[in-house]
Amino acid sequence: MTKFEFNHDIDIAWCPGCGNFPLRNILIKALQELELDPTQVVFSSGIGQAAKMPQYVDASYFNGLHGRGMAVASAISAVNPKLTVIAEGGDGDMYGEGGNHLIHNIRRNPHLIHIVHNNMVYGLTKGQASPTSPIGLITPIQLDGVYNQPINPMALALAMGATFVGRGFSGDQEKTKELIKAAILHNGYAIVDIFHPCVTYNKVNTFAWYKSHTFWLDETYIKTDKLAAMKLALDEEKLACGILFQVEGKSYPQRHPFYKGDLTPLYLRKRDPKVIEKLINPTK
Amino acid sequence: MTKFEFNHDIDIAWCPGCGNFPLRNILIKALQELELDPTQVVFSSGIGQAAKMPQYVDASYFNGLHGRGMAVASAISAVNPKLTVIAEGGDGDMYGEGGNHLIHNIRRNPHLIHIVHNNMVYGLTKGQASPTSPIGLITPIQLDGVYNQPINPMALALAMGATFVGRGFSGDQEKTKELIKAAILHNGYAIVDIFHPCVTYNKVNTFAWYKSHTFWLDETYIKTDKLAAMKLALDEEKLACGILFQVEGKSYPQRHPFYKGDLTPLYLRKRDPKVIEKLINPTK
């Protein structure tokens, strides 16, 4: 399978050994295995090392502003609900600058997949604390160590009413790929937070650290119990991976009064000049 | 007691019968009963009907931009930790436009009180949906009713790690006053979401609706159990009022490496030109 791969060499701007490389493999495999048509897949991202991902997957993308990938993605999927829309970016991009779009888009339940590369640091800008940086992490701007409570994206998504809440780890490729596939198949908003090491700037949350602090949920786990999921999410010692929570819910195009069951994208709906004339000069 | 009250008539811009009036009484009483010195109290608010509150309480205030009351408050309290800082505003202001400051300031645990007038609607701009508007509420922009999942501020605050999470109702003045007092006495960030009816624009969440949908936690409630609090918070049928959760934690001036136990405000710390000279021309 070669879909989503380039037929020529590409220059990838990540550091050798970065967790973004396995993540790229995982993502492309997930898309291939679901046999998606690349012309019907759109990425929307912001700015950061993670946010460069769409550059390296051969499909359409809108690589916009830092923090705004989700806002753009939400509109794309609202306007053409037939596309597979993936909003992708880093922890700084999506949870920091983009925090407000995160919480309010969970409320919308847009039909899209939200992938966050969580390396617990700002990579591209050279190592400042991100919203997920652990307390004590020393950075160029937190010389005495991070002192803010890190964000807990899983608990936050659950509290906001997300219908699919998942976590992966780029070191566990097979499982993370399955997780992404499940997210793509979910109806509505699906968040997938993916741990991955930044070998250049985060010397605390390394591959080994992630390996020893994570575990995967098994088949016995019941993923429809929100309180149980919340309990798991709040446990910051042993970090659960897999689908923490999933329920059915009406997605945006099913909720918004506009579509009424007919998902024809906006660009295919033509405006009739006669209708305009009637509205503009109604008495005629 | 007349502190915080004006010694002349003031023209209040709220509608007759609005829940903001009892809220104002509650707030002033709470401040008076705690015998706070008005010169040491500062309000910070944004824009909205709720955000006009500081105009009607005689103390210092910074009435800034829509959604930014919390950012300004956070800096005020960071720069002078000896002040009592109250960030106050509406549900649109604080949870909508200001959503990113909400989540990231909870992470900072600044030493301030966060009061949100939750009337589940945008009052000042004439009745559009707010982030807490219930599904189905008909508004000028949601003519077929609100379709987004409302925000759950209590669950959100808990998920973000807030150390004081409380909810009141302007119709229960005595209890809400005590709640605000407890919030003021709390070390660090304390959120108090206060239900109150907008008699002009919200015909669903009326006084009677709030009365019948809320209940107050009693003394038997153990407020230090986060999961129990989360369970309460997630229950959207019977809305718990009182302190849902409270634990001790290091507040911002205790955490930030700057203060090191000496809370002298910045304006009292003078810079020595000799030190500057040494930094600028070190070899001399």
Next chain:
Amino acid sequence: MRDSITIVLSGEAGQGLQTVEEFLVETLTQEAYVFSSKEVMSRVRGGNNSVEIRISDHPIQALRYTIDYLFLFNDHAFDRLSPRIKKDTVIYGEAPFLKSVPTKFKTKEVAFLDLAKQAGNRLYENTAMFGYIAGMIDASSDNAKALITKRFTKRGEDIVSGNIKAFDLGYALGLVDADRPKALKPLKFTPKRVMTGNDVLTLGAIAGGVNYVAAYPMSPGTSLMTMLEEKSRDVDILVEQAEDEIAALNMVIGAWYAGARALTTTSGGGFALMTEAVSLAGITESPAVVHVAQRPGPATGLPTRTEQADLNLVLYAGHGEFPRMILAPGRLEDGIEVMSRAFYMADKYQIPVFVLSDQYWLESMSQVEHLEFNPKYLESFVVKTERDYKRYAFDQSGISPRGIPGYGLGYVKVDSDEHDEEGMITESFTMRVDMHEKRLHKFELMKEDILEPLISGATEKEKLLLSWGSTYGVIEEALVTNPKWGYTHVHFTQVYPLPTSVEKLIRGAKSITVIENNATGQFANLIQMTYGIKVSRRILKYNGEPYHIDELVTILEEKQ
């Protein structure tokens, strides 16, 4: 100044001033020239608001400062208006409302409440007042009653007949008012429609093909969103309330990317938050239509008043350099042209287009006969992509054909970083220069699509009077009635880029006066910057009000 009478209603928010305004204007528009506007405080109830209705036997498009007839709705409705009272102004109201009026002024007690009660319900009070005024100015009572019936039919027959009764009682009294004006109605008059700027912009957006709106409420920009939501029952428009203005413009850009014709609407403060995304539209060559409804700043300022002080903001919003277009409606009917054209230009040139209005222009009620729209503006420039499609191809036309994802065989790669033809990030110096020049070259291309200024007044064209946006009407009225001044009025509906067609005119003029509703003369500065000349005189107003016709005439008369 035209022969006209000015009626002002003054009361609290929530007292129904607007209903009386609408009744009066709707009735009169069938038999006379009429113009009305309101002044409201930033509150939901209480305070002091007022409505002015001006009636004339000639076309009018402006307010007058001096009041002929003032109607008070409560006991604190007079004070703020006292500077606008002259000695023969008549002030009407219930007895207690007149108490605060100084005795030197002429008052007339009318017991509107009693009339209402007589008609069966105190709630008919405003209708009784409507009747009174209609009687005073000899409006057709048939027309008035037809309106009342239409308005209240849903509420039942009793309400209709009660209101009609109240109207009749008022009308009878008004007819015999000793101070009623001499007839001001034109002998021959074709009934006209009365509309607000908001109405017209809404229709313009629809005529421009709008099918997606993302916006965050902010007065006076909200109405456009509200009205498009209402219209979404008739035409396909997906309306989304964004979580903030940053989201709104990013969503609009995302929507265009995916094939929609998208609009956002806001005011200066909300627009300030959009400026980063304006720059995003710039580099991604994304169309975007942004309605900026001005109100007085800085910051929250006077949220319900009017001003023209966000021109600079819109002109220079966004970091870096890229083309844009700014249109500002002057005449009411321009709203259709301007707003529909905005979509077309945005799509054609792949640029952000700004429609700059203001509270006064949006909320005033004025008359139109027939409205036109140009179906050309519905044309879509979207292409179906081939497999080797390159979003930023260097095309002969100067504009890279725009595809959208999912339509065709290609991928649509769009980037906020400097990019190559395919849309991939590049750091090549030469590619940067080529892409940058391609974008900036659109300024040249756009020259063939400039909306030319409206030129009127003296044909000598030596003494220019320049204006833009909502001041059009008041200036026109002032000049039409004072041809002796010899001004040539050049009104810019396209504010940016400025037309080169008038460069000679402007550089050759003996004097240039610019009139604006702001404190620093932002448009005058743009003129100086563009043409490298000095403007001779700036007439500026910045108290939150629009210009009044009598005030402007006095200002202009003084320095002739």
Next chain:
Amino acid sequence: MRDSITIVLSGEAGQGLQTVEEFLVETLTQEAYVFSSKEVMSRVRGGNNSVEIRISDHPIQALRYTIDYLFLFNDHAFDRLSPRIKKDTVIYGEAPFLKSVPTKFKTKEVAFLDLAKQAGNRLYENTAMFGYIAGMIDASSDNAKALITKRFTKRGEDIVSGNIKAFDLGYALGLVDADRPKALKPLKFTPKRVMTGNDVLTLGAIAGGVNYVAAYPMSPGTSLMTMLEEKSRDVDILVEQAEDEIAALNMVIGAWYAGARALTTTSGGGFALMTEAVSLAGITESPAVVHVAQRPGPATGLPTRTEQADLNLVLYAGHGEFPRMILAPGRLEDGIEVMSRAFYMADKYQIPVFVLSDQYWLESMSQVEHLEFNPKYLESFVVKTERDYKRYAFDQSGISPRGIPGYGLGYVKVDSDEHDEEGMITESFTMRVDMHEKRLHKFELMKEDILEPLISGATEKEKLLLSWGSTYGVIEEALVTNPKWGYTHVHFTQVYPLPTSVEKLIRGAKSITVIENNATGQFANLIQMTYGIKVSRRILKYNGEPYHIDELVTILEEKQ
């Protein structure tokens, strides 16, 4: 153009180019005139970055396009630089790195890695190269070794001696390089300090009393924050990483309100998000100091390159109208004056003050002898409040004395709505006008505090060459070496408001050339707008690079 040699190092991010640069510049600054700057790609590892070190026997403040000596760090380090190679350029590198160099160019293989291994560790490779270059240009090996020792002492004696050995091996080879330049060092030279713009701005902020920083990382604005965090160990500075730029400026305004001297730093895109808060500072009359470090836009643009294209953004940021000041350092040492002055002006006039720099100015390394600071700029204008304190009192001075909460007996009421003297919301038209005029009147008051332009070159002052910000050095060098052109250089450190002192000069000039590092001539436009004249010529560059001295000389020479 001065006699100079240009050495360029080219390699990947992470290959240690910067270390070699620092070693070389630090060594040379004790014995010659030196200037260096870097070009980096927007990535953390890999790609192609380069460093230019220029050495001269006269003061220099600019880069040269043409390279004399090029050192390659890997096999893909040549390509991008090929346009800068002339026939006697010598290209150095390990054999495999030279393979991609066309044979027409002069190459010289040096086995730096072997030298390093000989010295004990392959990690000493860069030090061997440093030694080689130092030898070539006859730098003092004592100075160089002292630096090496200082740098590596912490890492142990072995590392120090290994590096010194590698240095010596390189040095010896460099000394006998047949292509080594003839001596370029001045006979008499006072050792100087070498600093970057970032260093100087950091010290300037401290000299201005900064004690609170809230900012969100964005290149090239981040360094100032990072450096102030480092300095917070020596002086009281509370540094806070904001959640976004909107928060950052709101926090800075809140911090000033509560008595701090607060700063934020960002780049164009981040600043775009701050524009609403700029307007907030305007109406609340809050001081604010905002450092905007320019890089090429629009949007993400070329994030690690340089440009001067955010002048318009900073000039017009914020809705509504209010005073502001913009300062842009030109000479390196101006960084202290400009940044410390910004705090003083912000405090004195209660306005936002912008310091506009760019990637090139911030990251270049240049020389200074002694730096001055003005202790006056530490002066605080905060007053202790009385019980009846009114924040917005109409004061004789034209500026309402500014109290802060908790200091004194009064309340400090600040409002983003139009307000009365006390700070309460008002909708009075006259109060609006009075408050608005009080704010705008500061433009008049500020005239007594203008930083005058630097004027140099021809005394005739007929042929003006105007500039602002980081182009100062390259223009000065070009003019000093070409007095025959007859240009008078007028460099604006205060970019806004523009001084009236030079109005006559500018209006009387025969020709005005403006040089800027952007595509549209934003400063030229400001000149046209301010003085109502036409600029004769705009010299513009916008590929992401700064001007090179040889390039600028050619451009100017061409049209004499």
